[in-house]
Amino acid sequence: MGGRCSKFSFCWWPSRLKPDVLESSDIECAGNDRNALSGFTDFGFEQLRTATSGFSVDNIVSEHGEKAPNVVYKGRLENDRWIAVKRFNKSAWPDTRQFLEEARSVGQLRNERLANLIGCCCEGDERLLVAEFMPNETLAKHLFHWENQPMKWAMRLRVALYLAQALEYCSSRGRALYHDLNAYRVLFDQDGNPRLSCFGLMKNSRDGKSYSTNLAFTPPEYMRTGRVTPESVVYSFGTLLLDLLSGKHIPPSHALDLIRGKNFLMLMDSCLEGHFSNDDGTELVRLASRCLQYEPRERPNAKSLVTALTSLQKEAEVPSYVLMGIPYGTVPSTPLPLTPLGEACSRLDLTAIHEILEKVGYKDDDGVAHELSFQMWTGQMQEMLNSKKQADSAFRAKDFVTAIDWYTRFIDGGSMVSPTVFARRCLSYLMNDMPQEALGDAMQAQVVSPEWATAFYLQAAALFSLGMDTDAQETLKDGTDLEARKNSRN
Structure with missing residues (x-):
């Protein structure tokens, strides 16, 4: 997969502003000058259905860290404006008035550092939010799943500052609480500038908790009280600083152990070696450590984060799209359609997956299955082939417990892969x-x-089963891209 980092380890409108450091008030005013950001719209359900091609699976975008069945779709309005549409589970937001009040409150925010909420829909049981569409994907994509180049040090510092500015602006407008701040909620606009998704500003409804199920990254006070505080948001900001430093999602407890042992370099992304000063790296590590303090009162506030990060900025005159290595003025691309197997995995339709795997058989093993034993027809090899035959028979008969047993015997034999x-x-x-x-x-x-x-599609199915929907969508896309490249070669 070239330079792409491993996804798993066991162990959306253009900015005309220069990327110089701006005060929050300047950012807000610049945003208000843009006709694209004016007003808040009550959309009709049919209007959004049309915009998303009937909420097509092809229009699902892998961002925001959202959990199914709350799905985010890319959409295009009649005026050709691209939007992001979050469709909630029908049991979420049962109180119509509460949903509308909350959406309109968040919709009053307008800032260049936010992927702003521009409207909502509330018809019958349907609850949908409409935001600006960010075409250049997520921080998670660019940090953890990069393909062409790792994110540059100067861009990582800019991400940290812009995110802190977004949090400071929200806090100044009475919206200091942000739910489940993570690398999937930081999006990149048409110019490659990082924006904070507005969806995390909505107060919790019945559709889920404020933090993901990964307890290692959850603020300790949330574990005790179940409540989000401004200090909890700062803690999550600290985990994002660790992401930016390391290029990985490191549990805060492990990172703090390294910091206490002064093993700063072990925290740093090896891709950055020689591209940052030790003083800058140490300062960012120190700031992350302050954000991750166990006692909430010992953590900095958003304003002090902005001050600290402003002094660290590098290459401020270079546009973000240059630092990111992406074309200027990126526009959304039409997603590749899913193959039948990809479609089945996206729906977790295990019966359909079984039918497809059974039909395909072993043709994809051509040139891949390796005999590791020279003695082809020894008793051991014959036993392995018998195990495979028994396993295939059980698989065909849908006796999956027996199939697991026999396939395990075949794999454990170790003579064929x-x-x-x-x-x-x-x-x-x-x-x-x-x-x-x-x-x-x-x-x-x-x-x-x-x-x-097929390996990527099945990873996606397993990830969906584990509730890791965002990673699943990423992997589904990787499988689709591989299939398209293979077909183009053929």
């Missing part, structure tokens, strides 16, 4: 509600056959 066997055992695990084991097998299939789209 087959990505299809891993794929079939992966589905068998999913059928038995064992998603973690299924994810392991799908990843093993990718190790054996790195350019095999």
